[in-house]
Amino acid sequence: MNPPPRWFGHRQLPRPEEDLEDQGLSFDVGTLIERRKVLAGMGVGTLAFALAACSPTGTQGSPSPSTAAEIPDETAGPYPGDGSNGPDVLEQSGIVRSDIRSSFGTSTTTAEGIEMTLELKIVDMANNNQPFEGVAVYVWHCDRSGEYSMYSSGLENENYLRGVQVADAEGQVRYTSIFPACYAGRWPHIHFEVYPDTGSITDHTTAIATSQVALPQETCTAVYATTGYEQSVKNLQGVSLDSDNVFGDDSGATQLATVTGDTSAGYTVRLTVNVDTNTEATGGGAPGGGGAPGGGGAPGGMPTGRPPALPDGQQPGTAPTASAPAGS
Template identity: 40%
Template sequence: MRNLLDDDKDHDHAHPEGLRADLPRLLLGRRAVLAGVVGSGAALALIGPRVLAQGVVTGAAADGAVCVAQPAEMAGPFPADGTNVRAGQVVNILTERGVIREDIRSSIGGLRPVAAGVPMRLDLRLVDVRRGCAPLEGHAVYLWQCDAAGVYSIYGAADRTYLRGVAISDSGGRVRMLTVVPGTYPGRWPHLHFEVFASAAAAVDGAAALLTGQFAMPEEACRVAYRADPAYAASRAALDGVRLDRDGIFRNGTAAERAAQMLRLTGDASGFVATGEVGLVV
């Protein structure tokens, strides 16, 4: 399999200055792209959204492709986005230097631990359901997940801040991160948490999120990863005791929503590529 790290050689986006210091660079890049679109006379064919019987909002692009509005889900107890506290103090990693980065396996904020586990390249696409599934550029996505042992950094392990990071969507609406296949814990199906913000400027507190959601992991890929690396021992046992249709989050969605929330994985025990789409009603 192609080394998942190869694509990082020209995309080292670990910015030690933090979100606010990155704004001038991000905005300049966005203006340049927009100027190119206007100058070329490019146009998007827009088709209005529709609401299915179950209340699910969908959109359709000019080529017939359909996008589904991602359902909002709870952030859970471990977001570290300024909306909750740990040991009596507000926790907000979004204000830390280096939080904008593609490789989220390492810790930031002066901490050293690196997440163990099977590598996973995450490739998400943000689209506007109301505007014919048009890509959403310049949006910030904050991703967090538990590690191979099913533990969340900061909360379950105060000496580490790994598996948390922010990425900014490009002109195609895409964000990319390098992480590990998430572990799990009793009662929950393997999953990732995410929040979407209108801009990097807005991504300094979870209260400003346009959408808080969760992605589910395919069972077979998880089992392959969990068998391959001993760091997943606790997660392997936890997975045996849970079912997707009984998960407290994913069981409540419609079939269309559950399909939109399920990441698609390719690869093997040496590494996976995960793809997904985040449909927003903006």
Template identity: 40%
Template sequence: MPETRPLPALPRAFSRRHTLETLGALGALGSLALLGCGGGEDDATGTTTGSSTSGSSGSGTATETGASCSVVPEETAGPYPADGSTASSRTYNVLALAGIVRSDIRTSIGATAQALGVPLAVEITLTSTTQDCAALEGYAIYLWHCTADGNYSVYTTQSVNDNQLRGVQATDANGKVSFTTIVPGCYSGRVPHMHLEVYRSLATATAAANKLRTTQLAFPPETMATIYNSSGLYSASIRNFNSISLASDNIFSDGYDLEMTTMSGNATDGYTAAITISIAT
């Protein structure tokens, strides 16, 4: 099934909340399904210094009285979450599958064929804005993203057994999870990105109704350009990538500092993308 693509990016003057309100008005016309991965809602961002909380759009910094960090923006899960919610007129739930808790998400559960793409390790550290940015141990993170050619598993084949590039990991004592995957492709209307949901524990990471936060990860454009231009697996991504920017993307156009990963590596050995995100808990 061809992948539904998002509407063209709205001007920067539109906030994520305004975007949702506008799309809500179009819902009766069936336009929401055309959104692709766009149109998220942005909750107020909280910054903590010691035990105090105030509004902020900046990234966390250290202070004399304690650590400072900001709540990662709430974003849309898009039309392909497969988390038990109804999306794209389908209700799929890979979170209910035995084996979904895994670090290597390049294959479907029980399969051997790996998704093709440049190897990528994704390292996510989860911290709390209400606990002096302390690491959160035992929380669960569900990560999913598109293939090198821009398609999402489950929905493309309409089969929950096709679940590559989706997986769940529990945070360790340092609040960290690691996923082994591939660099995502860039499809029309969106910059390269990944989706994730945060849950209180593995036990609650069984359906979207239990999630604490939904957000997206962005990637440095210069690094992504290098990857796309050096691998034939991403030939379809180059034109799409050159037609959009973080400034025109309908999710990241109003800010992406708290969602931008740091990347290192090379095409031969693969890349690593690391980020620390915070929630208010």
């Protein structure tokens, strides 16, 4: 016998037998949108981003252009967690969140590191460069040790440093996180996927853009001089934007973020992401031949870098084996 219907406000719960926090991604996103509409009616959203723009002076990268070329499509790397190679955080209730520092669900582990606020402004190039309101943006990156939740050894049951936000009327999404490490063979970076709407976020093949944010060297040098990032100092010395197998084509011309702040107060990382839905998305997916964590191998050659350890028996870019630990 089916359980009787339950309601949250005017909305019927899709899983009446479950608690409110276990209603699934679509319900979470719908709740987020309704709350945003209420705030917009009060004028809160515009004020919040106006205040965010008035951040302290700090380390700067190249200016993030509002009218520039389309963001390059890049590989999602071996650790996307979007279901393309096994683990799928996008099916989990709770993934729609702005603070991504902690795991959710079966764990509450918090990733430690220098605080970082990530702000992406998504632009709809096919619509006269208007703000791309309503797109869902999935962000993920490594921790300060260069490891990825859901994949690296000992982190198979963690899902920190992963989250989804829905772009507001200004095309903005905002996340609270930590500054990622630099691991061997890759320039410090943040991954993201842009989906056309909230209904498509659970199908990785529907992403309209898959790319990466490059972090400025001056900021990285300052962060990596702090406790916990020691290994990143040596790794950063062994790579450059020009030699990186993702950003090397143009030194990250449209992917290099603007950064303000310091190691005490934390940093704000900003990038304008120009998306053209008239062009075919070619990024995404884990590289079939392995490669550096989060970056994949250089086209036509052997991959570089030392990937974080995966569960026993699993290779980068492949689905977990039957013996892989639960949650990987």
